[in-house]
Amino acid sequence: xxxxxxxxxxxxxxxxxxxxxxxxxxxxxxxxxxxxxxxxxxxxxxxxxxxxxxxxxxxxxxxxxxxxxxxxxxxxxxxxxxxxxxxxxxxxxxxxxxxxxxxxxxxxxxxxxxx
Amino acid sequence: xxxxxxxxxxxxxxxxxxxxxxxxxxxxxxxxxxxxxxxxxxxxxxxxxxxxxxxxxxxxxxxxxxxxxxxxxxxxxxxxxxxxxxxxxxxxxxxxxxxxxxxxxxxxxxxxx
Numbered sequence: 001x002x003x004x005x006x007x008x009x010x011x012x013x014x015x016x017x018x019x020x021x022x023x024x025x026x027x028x029x030x031x032x033x034x035x036x037x038x039x040x041x042x043x044x045x046x047x048x049x050x051x052x053x054x055x056x057x058x059x060x061x062x063x064x065x066x067x068x069x070x071x072x073x074x075x076x077x078x079x080x081x082x083x084x085x086x087x088x089x090x091x092x093x094x095x096x097x098x099x100x101x102x103x104x105x106x107x108x109x110x111x112x113x114x115x
Numbered sequence: 116x117x118x119x120x121x122x123x124x125x126x127x128x129x130x131x132x133x134x135x136x137x138x139x140x141x142x143x144x145x146x147x148x149x150x151x152x153x154x155x156x157x158x159x160x161x162x163x164x165x166x167x168x169x170x171x172x173x174x175x176x177x178x179x180x181x182x183x184x185x186x187x188x189x190x191x192x193x194x195x196x197x198x199x200x201x202x203x204x205x206x207x208x209x210x211x212x213x214x215x216x217x218x219x220x221x222x223x224x225x226x227x228x
Binding site: 033042043044045047050091097098099100101102103104105106107108 | 146148150155156157158159160163165170171174204206208213214216217219221222
């Protein structure tokens, strides 16, 4: 069975700083997707970034980038030039590729961006 | 193209009543997932459906919970004889087909008094 672990329940950083959220996972699959979702107070789940396991290049979306280490089963999220609107819960997630299967979520990291 | 629509946004039930949660997937999406989120927790998978079929219900309690996704109309998550422990946010997500992006609804907050 797949598991996703986020070891940081809560983090705080000053606005404009860079912050890194950790995520590790466990799987015997070789082909899969990894995700970071953001959940602001509005409760809406917003996809931040997606990584295909077969791609060695780390995914990037504007200020958001990942450090994907397949051998170590690590998938951290880096937020550069953090903004007050980045305050939210962040969930790391895993899904098998090419299978009718669900997304599995970690327990989340609550991120506070301080003014 | 409207997003995934869930209603109601908030639902209050007394113990023993039934709760029916609705999810209209995005247009063209035939895959629907239901998740439950307890306070300060991640999303826990409940059930995965495709049109008229349950693909995976491994996360759904064996009793009192059921889900359907009929050929026409929204997906329904039904909880019979609710108990206080059922209080949670229930999220629906839809997907056009395997490997494609999942889109989430805004959730239904169920409160059991």
